[in-house]
Amino acid sequence: ELYRIERRTFRRLNHELSLSFAVIEGDNLNEVIKDRKSSTTINISAGGMLFKSSEPMPLDKFIEVNLEFPENFFYVIAKVQRCDKVPFQNHYQIGIKFMNLTNRVTIRLQKYLTAL
Numbered sequence: 463e464l465y466r467i468e469r470r471t472f473r474r475l476n477h478e479l480s481l482s483f484a485v486i487e488g489d490n491l492n493e494v495i496k497d498r499k500s501s502t503t504i505n506i507s508a509g510g511m512l513f514k515s516s517e518p519m520p521l522d523k524f525i526e527v528n529l530e531f532p533e534n535f536f537y538v539i540a541k542v543q544r545c546d547k548v549p550f551q552n553h554y555q556i557g558i559k560f561m562n563l564t565n566r567v568t569i570r571l572q573k574y575l576t577a578l
Contacts, residue, residue: 474507475575479529481513486524486539503529508572510540510559518554519545525558531574538562 484498504512511529519525519542529536544557563571 474505474512475578476505477503477575477578479503479506479531481527481529483513483515483525483527485519486526504555506575508560508563508568508575510543510557512544512555512557515545515554515556516552518547519556521545524561527558534574536567536571 480500480502482498482500499515501513501515504514506512506529521542521544523542525540525542527536527538527540529538538560539562540558540560542556543559544555546555546557548555
């Protein structure tokens with residue numbers, strides 16, 4: 463699709479980073495969190511990311527994510543925007559949108575991604 467319109471605010475970078483995540487249960491984002499799982503990113507931007515998961519996740523579900531960079535880490539609350547089963551493989555691709563990043567953290571994250 464040569465003329466596809468890009469709707470993303472931030473450019474995505476295909477890069478593998480370690481992360482851990484947990485599904486938030488209940489309506490309160492500070493409430494009970496299910497067991498934490500480890501994964502890796504497929505791509506990432508300052509607005510969200512795509513990562514691998516062994517289990518599907520419902521759309522609009524909130525998750526807590528700890529994203530590990532070589533010299534720092536980011537803790538964010540994110541909302542599941544996409545969940546696709548990868549054909550012939552035993553995992554899902556989960557697309558999330560970061561929900562609670564301040565401008566300062568967004569700029570810091572952009573700097574880290576630019577340096578990769």
